[in-house]
Amino acid sequence: MTAPGATRTVAKATGLAGLLAVLGPGLLAGLSDDDPAGITTYSVLGADHGYRLLWLIVVSTAALILFHDLGARLGVVTGQGLIGLIRDRYGVRLAAAALGLLVLANLGTTCAEFAGIAAGFELLGIPRAVSVPTAAVGVSLLVLRGNFHRIEHVLMALSAVFLTYIGATFLSGPDWGAAAAGLVTPSMPLTRDAVVLATATVGTTLAPWGLSFIQSYAADKKLTPVALRFETVDVVVGATLTGVIGCFVAIANAATLHLHGIHIEDAADASRALEPLAGNLASTLFAVGLIGAAILAASILPLSTAYSVCEFVGFEAALDDTFAEAKVFYVTYGLVAGIGAAVVLIPSVPLVPVLVLTQAVNAVLLLPLLFFMRGLAGDRSLLGPHVAGHRLQWAYGITIGLVGVCVAGLLVLSVIG
Amino acid sequence: MNAVGPASEGARLFAVALLTQVLRFRAVDSDGRDAGRLDDLVADIDQGTPVVRHAMLRSGPDLRRADIADIDPDREIITVVPTGDHCRRRDLDDLLEPTEIALARDVLDCQAVDIKGRRLARVADVVLDLAQDGTPAVVRGVDIGTGALLRRILGRAAPHRPAGPRDVIPWGELHLASARGHAAQIEAPSSVIHHLDDRELAEVVARIPVHRASDLLHRLPLPAAAGALHHSHPATRERILRHLHHDAHDDLIAATAARGHTVAFDRPAPRRFKRLRGWRREVPEDGPGTPVADDPGPRR
Numbered sequence: 032m033t034a035p036g037a038t039r040t041v042a043k044a045t046g047l048a049g050l051l052a053v054l055g056p057g058l059l060a061g062l063s064d065d066d067p068a069g070i071t072t073y074s075v076l077g078a079d080h081g082y083r084l085l086w087l088i089v090v091s092t093a094a095l096i097l098f099h100d101l102g103a104r105l106g107v108v109t110g111q112g113l114i115g116l117i118r119d120r121y122g123v124r125l126a127a128a129a130l131g132l133l134v135l136a137n138l139g140t141t142c143a144e145f146a147g148i149a150a151g152f153e154l155l156g157i158p159r160a161v162s163v164p165t166a167a168v169g170v171s172l173l174v175l176r177g178n179f180h181r182i183e184h185v186l187m188a189l190s191a192v193f194l195t196y197i198g199a200t201f202l203s204g205p206d207w208g209a210a211a212a213g214l215v216t217p218s219m220p221l222t223r224d225a226v227v228l229a230t231a232t233v234g235t236t237l238a239p240w241g242l243s244f245i246q247s248y249a250a251d252k253k254l255t256p257v258a259l260r261f262e263t264v265d266v267v268v269g270a271t272l273t274g275v276i277g278c279f280v281a282i283a284n285a286a287t288l289h290l291h292g293i294h295i296e297d298a299a300d301a302s303r304a305l306e307p308l309a310g311n312l313a314s315t316l317f318a319v320g321l322i323g324a325a326i327l328a329a330s331i332l333p334l335s336t337a338y339s340v341c342e343f344v345g346f347e348a349a350l351d352d353t354f355a356e357a358k359v360f361y362v363t364y365g366l367v368a369g370i371g372a373a374v375v376l377i378p379s380v381p382l383v384p385v386l387v388l389t390q391a392v393n394a395v396l397l398l399p400l401l402f403f404m405r406g407l408a409g410d411r412s413l414l415g416p417h418v419a420g421h422r423l424q425w426a427y428g429i430t431i432g433l434v435g436v437c438v439a440g441l442l443v444l445s446v447i448g
Numbered sequence: 449m450n451a452v453g454p455a456s457e458g459a460r461l462f463a464v465a466l467l468t469q470v471l472r473f474r475a476v477d478s479d480g481r482d483a484g485r486l487d488d489l490v491a492d493i494d495q496g497t498p499v500v501r502h503a504m505l506r507s508g509p510d511l512r513r514a515d516i517a518d519i520d521p522d523r524e525i526i527t528v529v530p531t532g533d534h535c536r537r538r539d540l541d542d543l544l545e546p547t548e549i550a551l552a553r554d555v556l557d558c559q560a561v562d563i564k565g566r567r568l569a570r571v572a573d574v575v576l577d578l579a580q581d582g583t584p585a586v587v588r589g590v591d592i593g594t595g596a597l598l599r600r601i602l603g604r605a606a607p608h609r610p611a612g613p614r615d616v617i618p619w620g621e622l623h624l625a626s627a628r629g630h631a632a633q634i635e636a637p638s639s640v641i642h643h644l645d646d647r648e649l650a651e652v653v654a655r656i657p658v659h660r661a662s663d664l665l666h667r668l669p670l671p672a673a674a675g676a677l678h679h680s681h682p683a684t685r686e687r688i689l690r691h692l693h694h695d696a697h698d699d700l701i702a703a704t705a706a707r708g709h710t711v712a713f714d715r716p717a718p719r720r721f722k723r724l725r726g727w728r729r730e731v732p733e734d735g736p737g738t739p740v741a742d743d744p745g746p747r748r
Contacts, residue, residue, distance in 0.1 A: 110625075110657030111559065118557045118570065119626070126557075127601045253687065255658045257694050345559070345570025345592060347655075412541055412627060 053261035060245035061269030062190045066328035067147025069235040073277045077284030082213030091236035092274030094430045100266045106249035113246045115342030130343045132396040137336040139389025141371030147325030154318040167372035170330040192323025193276045195316040200279040202313040205286035230437040239396045244335035333367035401431045463521045467574035473526045494547040496638040498587040510534045519578050547636040558626035561655045562617045568655045572596035589618040646675030662691040674703035
């Protein structure tokens with residue numbers, strides 16, 4: 032046993048090991064934001080506007096760092112997830128409303144992830160009737176049968192698939208000077224499409240399910256406040272990688288599709304369109320990235336939902352529990368994954384209205400969640416010495432204001448037509 | 449009010465009421481005039497059973513403290529005598545004694561450990577005994593059932609669902625996981641946390657955040673704390689010991705070492721203790737009365 036005075040020395044000596052041990056919540060929550068909806072948004076951003084709107088991704092990434100860091104801090108210090116804390120601090124009815132919207136939005140987003148899996152595999156010649164059920168069963172088995180150790184490592188390994196986007200971008204031969212200028216020079220065409228795209232970029236990066244996931248994950252990883260400095264690094268790395276990958280996707284599309292005036296509707300379109308312009312390898316890398324991103328998000332979304340439901344009703348739930356010990360948790364996970372896959376497979380279900388409704392619910396839910404989080408951040412009785420100071424509160428407020436402007440703009444434009 | 453019902457205990461008559469119902473009562477002063485909107489009830493847990501002697505009233509952005517003179521469940525009126533003390537909502541702790549808790553803020557909707565039931569639960573309502581002989585109301589326990597939860601969300605539209613046998617947890621079997629509730633229970637020598645055996649204490653520390661568990665243990669008598677760690681799951685024990693080491697609570701570490709549980713603090717924590725053991729409830733594996741192996745190992 033060492034003397035108390037040695038604590039600081041040991042902490043320094045174990046800094047890298049400590050960081051490696053803590054890594055996870057920020058990486059997974061960040062990277063899973065680069066799901067098919069995100070890849071589609073970044074692809075359209077690059078294809079329609081070239082390098083001009085890249086700065087939007089930088090701003091979104093900054094917002095992501097701020098609120099994922101807050102989510103992780105709330106989870107670590109209080110040991111509770113976001114929906115649980117909302118019930119704790121804002122009452123059961125607001126929490127029930129937030130949970131209802133979150134479950135609805137997560138169901139729709141899970142449909143989008145399975146649609147991404149279907150589209151990605153179809154690019155490789157595998158029909159959705161095979162790929163979607165296989166993926167749904169695969170992610171469910173991973174969670175039902177695996178322990179935390181295995182699940183986290185599989186998800187982290189899956190995240191490595193995002194490297195394919197970097198490869199695809201280099202193969203597309205971008206104008207790096209123009210890309211750098213686009214990153215640091217804010218400019219905004221005042222058109223409906225550009226405002227919708229700006230809102231979509233913020234909305235796809237800062238997603239309600241990501242906020243609830245990172246807090247639950249950090250809480251359930253049983254990190255202590257001592258590890259908060261490492262957790263901040265984890266969040267910054269995860270969010271920055273998310274932004275970097277988003278930028279690479281947009282740059283790849285700007286360098287190819289935008290130059291040739293090609294408009295795309297989704298990420299699969301982008302992959303198909305890349306083939307004649309950047310080669311078969313770039314197109315394949317793009318498709319593989321899409322599949323990996325979709326599977327990662329399709330694993331995490333039901334998890335985020337299951338944790339939120341259990342936190343709300345107060346049931347204990349753990350990935351290492353058996354089905355008998357955590358029925359609500361596993362049934363919720365299975366239902367969300369199953370419904371998401373079924374909607375994509377049933378031909379008569381109109382997928383596009385489902386996805387549009389999902390985006391609307393996500394937008395409606397995001398603002399109150401951010402308000403709740405800002406309120407929790409300033410609650411000294413909850414966070415003690417980890418309460419947010421004035422500067423951070425201002426930063427949260429400005430971010431919420433920007434998101435509010437985007438959502439309001441989108442609503443006005445939607446009403447106008 | 450249909451959920452408030454009369455009951456008796458010996459010769460003493462009282463009504464059973466739920467906190468969320470009482471919070472809707474009209475607060476009046478001794479002359480019967482409106483005294484403001486009732487915001488919270490304050491219970492002192494110093495004597496074991498929490499006694500509700502004070503209320504917090506809303507006054508614009510501030511809260512005002514008031515003494516409770518009477519609670520009349522039939523007329524749904526609570527008679528109060530304002531004390532003159534007031535504060536901003538965020539500074540409520542400044543108006544509370546160390547062993548006082550605000551029931552709506554620190555208990556309702558908060559997590560609590562059901563010690564006998566060996567589970568973590570979220571409080572759907574607080575069950576109060578409103579004495580009709582002039583003595584203050586007391587907290588009987590908490591309702592964690594789905595029926596109470598639905599009633600609060602849906603109001604009268606909620607389906608009638610009587611509380612099940614596991615839905616109401618007596619106060620004496622409860623440890624609050626909220627920051628204030630946890631601190632107040634530690635502060636009050638008569639609260640349940642000070643009267644648990646080692647195994648029950650191990651059940652509690654397995655279910656609260658590590659920093660709260662280590663805070664709790666270092667404030668308990670050394671033998672009790674060391675006993676709880678002895679009966680804890682090895683992963684829980686190591687995690688707490690490492691946190692105690694960080695906070696330099698060497699006496700407890702030494703007492704635990706005397707029971708054969710040591711940790712090599714000069715080496716980094718194995719990765720599994722920081723990274724791979726999340727989402728796992730490392731509760732003691734033995735049932736009550738079962739001899740405990742020193743190192744039962746992980747469950748899977």
